Amino acid sequence: MPTPLYLVTGLHAESMAAATLGLQFDLPDPVVVRHEVDVAAGTLRRTVSDITGVLEREVVRLEHACASCAVREDVIPTLERLGQLDRWQAIVVHLPVAADGSSVCRVLGADRRVAPSVRAAAVVLALDGPGVVGDLLGDDLLSERFPVATAGDHRGVGEVLAAMVEYADLVAVFGDVGPDGTDLLRHLARPGVRLGLGGPDLPAGALLAGLHDHRASERWVAEVYQGRWREAQGPSAWRMELTTTLPLHPERFREGVPALGSGRLRTRGCFWVASRPGQVGVWDGAGGQVSIGTRGSWGRARPLTRLLFTGLLEDDVRPRLREAFDGVLLTDDELRARGPRWEVARDGLEPWLGAIRRAA
Structure with a gap:
């Protein structure tokens, strides 16, 4: 049976680390894979660890240091390699800052032969509560706010983060988000998605069963939307x-x-x-x-x-x-x-x- 993947996405390193740690404790016998991109150096740092400690730490030079290249060149191959070992019950994937979970799920969904030993179980978005409204509706650029991981990326913070909210299976908020931020997240997220205040906030059984429905996720974020009225x-x-x-x-x-x-x-x-x-x-x-x-x-x-x-x-x-x-x-x-x-x-x-x- 394919090993379930729990993809942690976001823009704020502290919130992503907290969500990753929470999943590591909530899930039985997990391995954690963390990827960090340094655009200026043109490198990707990969760290693999489990309850016994750090298993591997490697710096990989990328042809083009960006989140999408990291997913294509190292994240997917690494996840398949770990899944083939059949050593852990779950894989927690700390994606590079600004990398959307859809980038992994679409590869897996398009062709199961690419990584048959793993399956997407949940996309968990980690958010900084006090900054939610400003991040989603402000006019900052990614390259201005997160220069190490996104230098040269001229997309807006709001455009990238909103897309993450819309694709997530679970939104984990760390810190006080306030009523405006909470309601804004509920209106952006796919109907039925759980909003966890203070962390992932789900029992291990629900996490292991899997939250990701690839078709439902893709329908909600489709550019040409064919579903029900959304007002x-x-x-x-x-x-x-x-x-x-x-x-x-x-x-x-x-x-x-x-x-x-x-x-x-x-x-x-x-x-x-x-x-x-x-x-x-x-x-x-x-x-x-x-x-x-x-x-x-x-x-x-x-x-x-x-x-x-x-x-x-x-x-x-x-x-x-x-x-x-x-x-x-x-x-x-x-x-x-x-x-x-x-x-x-x-x-x-x-x-x-x-x-x-x-x-x-």
Whole structure:
């Protein structure tokens, strides 16, 4: 039977270490694998230990020192090697800072032959409670806050951390998170995910049974979401979904990005533009920073725009977002005059979406 993996993710080293230690004590007979990336040195430090002490400590030079390369070049091979030994009942995996658990789960889920001796049992996100709201909705960059592990990574802290919350099977919060932070986490996390205040907060039996449902995790974080309506409101936070099968006007969309993406919000989803009717547009942002790009074609699926916004009630900008969203849609007059699929050579979105590709 494959050895279960418990993947610890996060941005704060102290919280990640505390979650790793908690799992080490809660799980029967575990081995712990810790990976630390040093971007400037171009190295990955791997430490393997169990109840008897440190079993191995090695510094590996990476072709490109980043979290994704670390997962591909060393984390997955190391986990399979340890699983093949059949020596421990569980493997606790302290991933590099800023490495999302999805990077491991997707490799394992795509092809079981890559690492047949292990299975993903849980993705545990470790958070610093007092900093939750600022980290998720602020405008800091990863490279500014965590230079050793993420130098050169210009993504926002909020964008990376929100994606971790959305993919996690268990959110472990260390320190006082406050009511705003607690409710914000509940609105970002997949419905039913446990929020542990002060640690993983689960009995060993539940952990051993496994919390990770790969299909459910992927459905919740999918850019083109096909599930139920996700709007919700709690005592401190809200979640709003804006969707349409009408195409977006390319020029008004370009001008409307700041209105839709600015402020203390988490935003994600898909969109389609009249000038690029076959392209799936993807939207990902937090804390006023937005990334837009493309992800393949619609194929036989019906194109749509479906954007999910999450924020706090103290910053309730839902009316502004609805107005901005309505303003970027094609009008009835534009649809009658030009139809939903425009034939143009350029649309002004090339810096983000690349050149327009015509269907053969």
